[in-house]
Amino acid sequence: MLPLQEREIRMSKRIACVGCGGKAAVKRPKSGDPICRPCFYQVLEDEVHETIKKHKLFKKGEKVAIGASGGKDSTVLAELLTVLNKRHDYGLDLCLLSVDEGISGYRDDSLETVKLNQQSYQIPLLVVSYEQLYGWSMDKIVATIGRKSNCTFCGVFRRQALERGANLLQCDKLVTGHNADDVAETIIMNLLRGDSARLSRCVEIETKTGQGGIPRVRPFKFTYEKEIVLYAHFKRLDYFSTECSYAPGSFRGYARTYLKELERVKPTIILDVIHSGETIAFQKNTKMPKMRQCSRCGFLSSMELCKGDGGSNGGGGRGG
Known part of the structure; x- marks a missing residue:
C-alpha cells in the first residue's frame, strides 16, 4: 500500500x-x-506571513536567531524566513543557532545538514554544545541515570542552551520551528498531566524566559507538520529526518499517536485542539507555581534549583 x-x-x-x-x-x-505546487508554495508562505503580521512577531532591524536542528521544521523555517524577509522587507538580521546535545549518530549527522543550509542561505551559524555549557553530553547523562526522563533533562538543557547561544549572538528574538502538531501535542500532554501552568503557557505564540530573557516566537504555530514536509519535499530542501535515539517511549510519542488517530477522522482536529487550549479558562483560585530565577544559574524556574542544576543523580551537570 x-x-x-x-x-x-x-x-x-x-x-x-x-x-x-x-x-x-x-x-x-x-x-x-x-x-498545484506554485499555489501551495504561495498559500503556505502567505499564511506564515499573515501569522507574523497578525501577532507582530518581529520589528524592523531586529537580529533574529533561527533555532536550527537540521530537521524539516527548522530547515523550512530558515527557507521561509529568508524568502519572506526579502519579499516583505522585514529588515531582519538572520542567523542560525544550533545545539549539539552530544548524541552519537544523531546530532553529529544533523549538524552537517545545518552546515549545508548555512552555505545555501549565506547567514551566520553558531553551534553551542551541552558539553561546552554544562560539562555533560546527553550520552553521558543517559549512561549515568539510565533511560529515564531523558527528554525532560534534554528539554531543560536545550532551552537554556538556545537562550545562551542567542545571548552570545546578541539577538533580539529567537525563532523556533514548533508547528501546529507540536503545539496540539503539548496541549494534550499538559491536559493529561493536569498541568495548569504549562497549559496556559504552551499555547502562546511568543514566550519569554523571565526578566531580561530573549523572546521566543513560533511562526509555525498554525502550520501543519504534513504541509511542512510537503514544502520541504517539493522544494527539495536538505533536512535530517532520523528520530533521536532517546525519543522512543517518551510521553510525547503517545500524545502524537493519539493526535494522528484523531486527525485521520477529522483533519481539522489539530487546529481545534489549539483553539481549545487558547480558550480554556482557569478558576481564579487555581494555584499556579511562582516562577523565580534559579539560585545557581539565573534561568527561570519554578524551583530554587532548575532541573539543569538540580537534576537527579548529577544528571543536570553545571547549569551556570
Missing part, C-alpha cells in the same frame, strides 16, 4: 487546482483542497 502522502499526490493529479485551475499536485492536509 502506498504511503498516505504519495496516495494524496497521485489522486490530486486527476483534479484541478483550487487556486489556478491547473493540474493539482497534492491535496492540502490542512483543508483537503487540491492544489
Whole structure:
C-alpha cells in the first residue's frame, strides 16, 4: 500500500487546482483542497506571513536567531524566513543557532545538514554544545541515570542552551520551528498531566524566559507538520529526518499517536485542539507555581534549583 502522502499526490493529479485551475499536485492536509505546487508554495508562505503580521512577531532591524536542528521544521523555517524577509522587507538580521546535545549518530549527522543550509542561505551559524555549557553530553547523562526522563533533562538543557547561544549572538528574538502538531501535542500532554501552568503557557505564540530573557516566537504555530514536509519535499530542501535515539517511549510519542488517530477522522482536529487550549479558562483560585530565577544559574524556574542544576543523580551537570 502506498504511503498516505504519495496516495494524496497521485489522486490530486486527476483534479484541478483550487487556486489556478491547473493540474493539482497534492491535496492540502490542512483543508483537503487540491492544489498545484506554485499555489501551495504561495498559500503556505502567505499564511506564515499573515501569522507574523497578525501577532507582530518581529520589528524592523531586529537580529533574529533561527533555532536550527537540521530537521524539516527548522530547515523550512530558515527557507521561509529568508524568502519572506526579502519579499516583505522585514529588515531582519538572520542567523542560525544550533545545539549539539552530544548524541552519537544523531546530532553529529544533523549538524552537517545545518552546515549545508548555512552555505545555501549565506547567514551566520553558531553551534553551542551541552558539553561546552554544562560539562555533560546527553550520552553521558543517559549512561549515568539510565533511560529515564531523558527528554525532560534534554528539554531543560536545550532551552537554556538556545537562550545562551542567542545571548552570545546578541539577538533580539529567537525563532523556533514548533508547528501546529507540536503545539496540539503539548496541549494534550499538559491536559493529561493536569498541568495548569504549562497549559496556559504552551499555547502562546511568543514566550519569554523571565526578566531580561530573549523572546521566543513560533511562526509555525498554525502550520501543519504534513504541509511542512510537503514544502520541504517539493522544494527539495536538505533536512535530517532520523528520530533521536532517546525519543522512543517518551510521553510525547503517545500524545502524537493519539493526535494522528484523531486527525485521520477529522483533519481539522489539530487546529481545534489549539483553539481549545487558547480558550480554556482557569478558576481564579487555581494555584499556579511562582516562577523565580534559579539560585545557581539565573534561568527561570519554578524551583530554587532548575532541573539543569538540580537534576537527579548529577544528571543536570553545571547549569551556570
